[in-house]
Amino acid sequence: MRITIHPKYAAQEQAILQLVTTFFEEGNLIVKGSRNTIKSNRLGEEKVNIKYFRKPGALKSVIYSFFRSTKAKRSYDYANYLLQYNIPTPFPIAYIEERNGLGLLGDSYYVSQQIDYDFTIRELIHDPLFPERNIILEQFAEFTFKMHEANVNFLDHSPGNTLIIKKGAGQYEFYLIDLNRMKFEPMSIEARMDNFKKMWLSKTMVKVIAKKYAQLSSQPEEKLHAILLEKTLDFKRKITKKKWLKRKLKRK
Incomplete structure (x- = not known):
């Protein structure tokens, strides 16, 4: 797994990885889609969302691996951009990508703060x-x-x-x-x-x-x-x- 963590959460790397490795066994289901699944869980005292992006097909795996940012990375990068311009979005905590020995993308995850909205x-x-x-x-x-x-x-x-x-x-x-x-x-x-x-x-x-x-x-x-x-x-x-x-x- 390749993990990129926001500096504010650097000390919680192992806890974040644990959330990802136990994603299918733990947490509360929010959205179950054909391509993506979202769950909520706890990171210490904080409630977070974990968005799972299913492994892409062979062609898209090559594209996302070498020519275009993955959905997880884009989610993280775009959230940071929005916050830089004071446009609210759930705080980006980390994104994680599974890669094989050839560097091809498998499953990926985006972790952000939970927003309790009305x-x-x-x-x-x-x-x-x-x-x-x-x-x-x-x-x-x-x-x-x-x-x-x-x-x-x-x-x-x-x-x-x-x-x-x-x-x-x-x-x-x-x-x-x-x-x-x-x-x-x-x-x-x-x-x-x-x-x-x-x-x-x-x-x-x-x-x-x-x-x-x-x-x-x-x-x-x-x-x-x-x-x-x-x-x-x-x-x-x-x-x-x-x-x-x-x-x-x-x-x-």
């Missing part, structure tokens, strides 16, 4: 009467604007990938998760609006976010509203069409 954007989508809904959306727009100003294009900016903590009346904190798909680049205003499309926003939500983003960016509200609405509706149409085609093919 809800995600998904709850706002399904509940138009969610308490302080517009306030949360305005602060979410501000959070995303800050991310864009730091040249972060979060390709998985979707309803479940921002954790929200209520700090008090009208006060919320946002934390990005599932970080391994990002680009770091200056973004045009169209690209910034496009970055919201996976949020599955209603027309009312589009209006709130466009208005707040316009205030922050000094762009015309009407312009941002038109772009954001177009991107959102186009994305919804594409996803709906894909689902329709899948159902049709299954019937055949």
Whole structure:
């Protein structure tokens, strides 16, 4: 195993390795996916998350081994980048890669602090009467604007990938998760609006976010509203069409 640990956790290397080696026997299951599994466990007095990335296929193993950073490494590196620009994300503790004698990637793991959150954007989508809904959306727009100003294009900016903590009346904190798909680049205003499309926003939500983003960016509200609405509706149409085609093919 190859392990990279944040300097703050250097003294706990053996405990971190123990969490990884006993991953399938211990800990509490959070997500069980076809490619990734996430569990929570204890590291000393602290609750942590361990994300397991299954061994890639032969071709991807070569790519991740020699030509591209692994998902675990990207998660760790991107988290450090976000924190450098004061964009909250669960603190990156370590990443671990299993390699064979040829240096080819096997399983890999990313370890981060556990965030006990209250809800995600998904709850706002399904509940138009969610308490302080517009306030949360305005602060979410501000959070995303800050991310864009730091040249972060979060390709998985979707309803479940921002954790929200209520700090008090009208006060919320946002934390990005599932970080391994990002680009770091200056973004045009169209690209910034496009970055919201996976949020599955209603027309009312589009209006709130466009208005707040316009205030922050000094762009015309009407312009941002038109772009954001177009991107959102186009994305919804594409996803709906894909689902329709899948159902049709299954019937055949």
